[in-house]
Amino acid sequence: MSEKQRKVLLFNFWYAWTDGEIAARMEVRNRTVYTLRRRTFKAIRNSMSKEAQSYELTYDLINLLNPSPTSMPNATATWWNIQTV
DSSP: OOHHHHHHHIIIIISOOOHHHHHHHHTSOHHHHHHHHHHHHHHHHHHHHHHHHHHHHHHHHHHHHSOOGGGSTTEEEOSSOEEEO
């Protein structure tokens, strides 16, 4: 995240400044503030999405390599083995 993007988020959420106040402080236009905020949110969403996909993939691999009785379809567990119904 660029310094300008961080400033927009800081001014917007910490100080609760309007786009006009942020634009005046940063010496840019209101539309620039809007665009910086939108790009920042998009980058955060993409980063979180990739992280979530990574966790899901890791979880799927763990289940694939080490299946539990509850993750297997049509299976019941007994104390000595797993029997497929």
